[in-house]
Amino acid sequence: MTDIPQPPEFDAAFRDRLLELFRWRRDVRSFQRTPVSDETLHGLFSLANLAPSVGLSQPWRFVRVDDPVRRAVVRASFEACNAEALAAQDQSRAALYARLKLAGLDDAPVQIAVCAVDAPEQGGGLGRLTMPETTAYSAVMAIHTIWLAARAMGLGMGWVSILDPAAVVAALDIPPAWKLVGYFCLGYPAAESLTPELERLGWERRSASGPELLRR
Amino acid sequence: MTDIPQPPEFDAAFRDRLLELFRWRRDVRSFQRTPVSDETLHGLFSLANLAPSVGLSQPWRFVRVDDPVRRAVVRASFEACNAEALAAQDQSRAALYARLKLAGLDDAPVQIAVCAVDAPEQGGGLGRLTMPETTAYSAVMAIHTIWLAARAMGLGMGWVSILDPAAVVAALDIPPAWKLVGYFCLGYPAAESLTPELERLGWERRSASGPELLRR
Numbered sequence: 322m323t324d325i326p327q328p329p330e331f332d333a334a335f336r337d338r339l340l341e342l343f344r345w346r347r348d349v350r351s352f353q354r355t356p357v358s359d360e361t362l363h364g365l366f367s368l369a370n371l372a373p374s375v376g377l378s379q380p381w382r383f384v385r386v387d388d389p390v391r392r393a394v395v396r397a398s399f400e401a402c403n404a405e406a407l408a409a410q411d412q413s414r415a416a417l418y419a420r421l422k423l424a425g426l427d428d429a430p431v432q433i434a435v436c437a438v439d440a441p442e443q444g445g446g447l448g449r450l451t452m453p454e455t456t457a458y459s460a461v462m463a464i465h466t467i468w469l470a471a472r473a474m475g476l477g478m479g480w481v482s483i484l485d486p487a488a489v490v491a492a493l494d495i496p497p498a499w500k501l502v503g504y505f506c507l508g509y510p511a512a513e514s515l516t517p518e519l520e521r522l523g524w525e526r527r528s529a530s531g532p533e534l535l536r537r
Numbered sequence: 538m539t540d541i542p543q544p545p546e547f548d549a550a551f552r553d554r555l556l557e558l559f560r561w562r563r564d565v566r567s568f569q570r571t572p573v574s575d576e577t578l579h580g581l582f583s584l585a586n587l588a589p590s591v592g593l594s595q596p597w598r599f600v601r602v603d604d605p606v607r608r609a610v611v612r613a614s615f616e617a618c619n620a621e622a623l624a625a626q627d628q629s630r631a632a633l634y635a636r637l638k639l640a641g642l643d644d645a646p647v648q649i650a651v652c653a654v655d656a657p658e659q660g661g662g663l664g665r666l667t668m669p670e671t672t673a674y675s676a677v678m679a680i681h682t683i684w685l686a687a688r689a690m691g692l693g694m695g696w697v698s699i700l701d702p703a704a705v706v707a708a709l710d711i712p713p714a715w716k717l718v719g720y721f722c723l724g725y726p727a728a729e730s731l732t733p734e735l736e737r738l739g740w741e742r743r744s745a746s747g748p749e750l751l752r753r
Contacts, residue, residue: 328729339686383750469685482668520593527586527593532583532597536600
């Protein structure tokens with residue numbers, strides 16, 4: 322029951338590197354076609370087990386999508402939803418929106434749907450009775466763990482949310498007890514930048530000041 | 538428009554330390570009463586700005602709770618919800634559940650509610666039209682960023698989800714356009730462990746094998 326190992330001392334040099342990792346993590350939409358080895362992928366996705374989860378339920382599930390037909394259905398859903406989003410833009414923003422590259426679906430060698438089990442048995446329901454959304458939130462923290470680790474391995478990841486979830490669930494034959502949390506492209510990035518692509522292309526600026534903090 | 542800085546090389550030594558950080562991050566429920574300086578907190582929470590967010594909307598909002606009356610209302614909500622959860626346990630698990638320490642609300646020097654703006658103006662709605670839950674997911678990634686950075690500073694964080702969100706929103710007078718994502722205790726941990734507390738106390742075991750991966 323006792324842990325022999327002593328906690329490591331995380332020093333200022335490590336914290337500086339961690340800050341660099343946070344700063345260089347990007348939502349990547351342009352990929353090299355270089356494949357990612359199964360071994361690399363396995364190592365990367367096994368890190369999910371170290372993410373926080375409500376009641377230690379580890380509710381994240383991963384669906385690796387390689388079948389070209391299924392990929393094409395996902396891509397078609399992106400195209401349809403993106404066209405709708407473009408049509409909904411103000412005239413002043415439509416041209417800018419149309420120029421954005423919002424997904425790396427054509428080039429990314431790896432595509433993964435991340436899901437959360439709706440009502441996981443593991444964890445005995447602990448912590449999710451009044452806030453069941455914590456199950457999906459646990460999967461999101463697994464995603465973020467993988468995203469950071471991927472960047473530290475020279476890999477890039479991009480989140481595609483411009484999709485019809487029902488269409489993706491059907492295309493991927495996702496088990497009915499799983500909820501789709503997100504769809505991801507993964508691979509070696511075609512370019513590197515400290516600045517988010519949406520900022521470089523003039524869509525939005527990051528707030529540089531501290532986040533809003535209310536006092537109560 | 539071009540970024541001068543070159544991406545850093547994250548080497549194997551850094552990746553090993555990052556893995557240690559993932560392994561030692563804990564959901565902390567026992568805190569020293571040592572205060573955390575405002576400067577430390579400001580530095581920590583400003584890292585949220587480096588988290589991924591849908592459409593670069595940065596929708597996370599933080600509510601720091603210091604008022605003893607408001608804290609007492611949150612604590613009462615925890616007590617009530619926890620009693621309900623205990624009552625819902627199978628007889629075989631109830632005694633074990635009753636022994637768990639599920640929140641550090643009595644000792645943690647810092648308590649923070651994290652919210653997400655329901656329909657953020659920033660980001661122009663990009664990416665959230667078909668999956669509006671990505672706004673809350675963005676706040677979850679900000680939480681996870683802060684959680685990891687806190688651990689690297691010797692701080693511990695614990696997520697309290699055994700709460701009635703409506704009661705907490707009312708107690709904290711949270712703006713109506715914000716959704717409560719989670720309530721957190723923060724401070725210097727009273728103990729360190731490589732093993733999650735729910736595992737040490739026999740509630741649940743972590744799966745050590747790779748997470749489930751479907752092929753499609």
